[in-house]
Amino acid sequence: YLHEVLKRAKMSHMVSFVDPSQIGAVGSGNATERSRFLANRFTTTDKGQIFLVPYNAGNHWMLTVVNPEEETIYFMDPLRRRLVSGEWQTVVENGIKIYNAQRNRSGRKSIVWQNMGGIPAQQNVKDCGMFIMRYMKEIIEDKNLGFASK
Numbered sequence: 001y002l003h004e005v006l007k008r009a010k011m012s013h014m015v016s017f018v019d020p021s022q023i024g025a026v027g028s029g030n031a032t033e034r035s036r037f038l039a040n041r042f043t044t045t046d047k048g049q050i051f052l053v054p055y056n057a058g059n060h061w062m063l064t065v066v067n068p069e070e071e072t073i074y075f076m077d078p079l080r081r082r083l084v085s086g087e088w089q090t091v092v093e094n095g096i097k098i099y100n101a102q103r104n105r106s107g108r109k110s111i112v113w114q115n116m117g118g119i120p121a122q123q124n125v126k127d128c129g130m131f132i133m134r135y136m137k138e139i140i141e142d143k144n145l146g147f148a149s150k
Contacts, residue, residue, distance in 0.1 A: 002017070002133075002136055002137060002140060003017065005137070005140055005141070006140055009140070009141075009143060011140065011143065013046045013049065014046075014048070014049060014050070014145060015049060015050055015051075015052060015139070015140055015145070016041075016045045016049050016050070016051050016052070017051070017052050017053075018038065018041050018051050018052070018053040018054075018066075020053070020054040020055060020056060022034070022037050023037060023038060023053065023055060023091065024055065024056045025055075025056060025057045025058045025087070025088070026056070026058050031087055031090060031091050031094070032094070034091045034095075035090075035091050035092075035094035035095040035097075035098055036095075036098060037095075038053075038066075038091065038092065038095030038096075038098075038099075039094075039095045039096070039097075039098035039099040039102060042066075042068040042095065042096070042099040043099060043102055043103070047069060048067075048069055050065055050066065050067045050145065051065065051066045051067075051068070052065055052136050052139065052140075053065070053066055053092075054132050054136070055088060057088065060077075060079060060128050061078075061128040061129045061131075061132045062075065062076060062077045062078075062084065062088075062128070062132070063075075063076040063132045063135050063136065064076075064084075064088070064092060065139065065147070066092060066095075066096070068095075068096050068099050070112075071096055071100075071107055071108045071111045071112060072111075072112045072114065073092055073093075073111060073112065073113045073114070074113075074114050074116050074147070074148055075113060075114065075115050075116060076116045076119050076132075076135050078119065078120070078121055078122040078127070078128050078131035078132065078135075079121070079122055079125070079128055082115065084113075089113070092111075093111045096111055114148065116147075116148070119131075119135060120134070
């Protein structure tokens with residue numbers, strides 16, 4: 001459905017999706033394999049695209065929006081509203097570093113993470129998936145992709 005919305009709005013060149021089954025914490029390989037998958041995904045699309053990356057840490061969905069060209073990552077957690085750390089941060093950052101290496105490009109000293117703390121929050125422990133879909137829908141319905149400034 002969301003991809004169809006992008007196509008109708010002629011925004012497919014602006015936003016792309018990453019399959020969560022390939023990068024999730026459970027059943028998707030080790031951290032290095034997941035970083036390589038992300039890097040390869042970043043190289044197969046138009047320059048300047050952002051990537052909507054739903055991520056399941058084992059029992060909770062979060063959304064990571066990655067702009068690999070600008071080396072900026074926006075993080076949305078409907079339950080905790082805090083910036084991610086640990087393995088997922090390493091997976092995404094290494095994905096960008098591999099992407100840069102594949103393009104023979106030197107990256108920033110440190111990748112910028114922004115916590116999107118003003119997002120609607122879930123009120124229980126089971127609605128996280130619905131909230132992630134809502135965030136993705138609202139991002140792609142904004143033709144200016146101004147989600148980071150809201």
